[in-house]
Amino acid sequence: MPYQLLADLVLSLHVAIVVFVVAGLLAIVIGNLCHRSWANALWFRIPHLLAIGIVVAESWLGMVCPLTTLENWLRVKAQQGTYTESFIEHWLSELLFYEAPAWAFTLGYSVFGILVLLTWWKFPPKRRQ
Secondary structure: OOHHHHHHHHHHHHHHHHHHHHHHHHHHHHHHHOOOHHHHEHHHHHHHHHHHHHHHHHHHOOOOOHHHHHHHHHHHHOOOOOOOOOHHHHHHHHHHOOOOOHHHHHHHHHHHHHHHHHHHHHOOOEOOO
């Protein structure tokens, strides 16, 4: 497989994880308000908590996301120039990456992580009966 295609796949996975974390929180709250049992299922809640927990930990530790590192490495291997990008790369990068000070990301991720923890308190997960 060409490196550019692999880089685009990594970027797509990265965006999918972001969508899972953000939409997952909304799904938990809305699902509970609509009395949907899946909203508190451990198979959904544990991966969701782990995903945001990893993001928050990386942020507090000043780490670059391994998916970003892998994608960049693949793009270097693909010998992509600064201005050459695929359709997928361009639009997913526009959605996922933006300029802000590092503290803003750490604060945002931390607040989002706290919101996820609050849903565990307000809508505790339940084991399948």
